Amino acid sequence: MLPDQATPQENYELFIRQVVESGVVWGLDSESYGSAHSVSEESEDIDVILFWSDREDALSHRKEDWADHEPVAIGFDDFIDGWLQGMDSDGVLAGPNWDANLTGLEISAKDLADALLSEKEG
Numbered sequence: 348m349l350p351d352q353a354t355p356q357e358n359y360e361l362f363i364r365q366v367v368e369s370g371v372v373w374g375l376d377s378e379s380y381g382s383a384h385s386v387s388e389e390s391e392d393i394d395v396i397l398f399w400s401d402r403e404d405a406l407s408h409r410k411e412d413w414a415d416h417e418p419v420a421i422g423f424d425d426f427i428d429g430w431l432q433g434m435d436s437d438g439v440l441a442g443p444n445w446d447a448n449l450t451g452l453e454i455s456a457k458d459l460a461d462a463l464l465s466e467k468e469g
Contacts (some may be wrong), residue, residue, distance in 0.1 A: 355452045358444035365400035367466045370423040372398050372430075373405035375416035383413045387440055387453055395453050396434065397442040398426075407447060427463060431456040 353361070366372050375383035375397070387393035398421075399405040405418040421430060434441065434456035441459045445451030454462075 353446070355446075355450060358446060359452045359454070362398070362400045362443035363462050363466050366423065366426075366463060369400070372400065372421040372423070372426045373402050374398050374419045374421060375405055375408060375413050376419045377413070377416040379415065380412075383408065383416055384439075385442065385445075385449060389440075389453065393438065393440060395440040395442040396430075397445050397451075399444055404444065408445075423463070423467075427460050431460040435460075 377383075382396050384394045384396045387395050397408070399408075402418050402420070409416055409418075431441070439456065440453045441456055442451050442453060443459065
């Protein structure tokens with residue numbers, strides 16, 4: 348679970364550590380609406396797909412617009428080679444470990460992949 352009162356940067360760093368340790372990323376997905384996403388604060392033309400490092404944190408976001416979304420486990424390699432590469436090509440940002448107020452960092456897919464791979468290499 349995300350710590351109470353953590354900053355977006357702390358939640359991002361927790362995401363990196365936990366994903367490398369567990370080898371799993373959690374998303375929320377719906378057949379009707381796709382992955383849980385938000386509009387970027389940078390531009391209304393940019394989407395941010397949200398991911399969590401813990402299943403319970405993903406589940407806690409199943410409300411309002413995402414009430415019909417289900418938690419989906421994504422393996423580390425699939426996340427790096429599939430999701431993040433595709434998101435980078437599409438110009439979509441990643442929102443790692445956004446909190447209950449939907450506050451968090453907006454990271455380019457390439458930067459997130461680089462951070463995860465760097466942490467994995469130690």
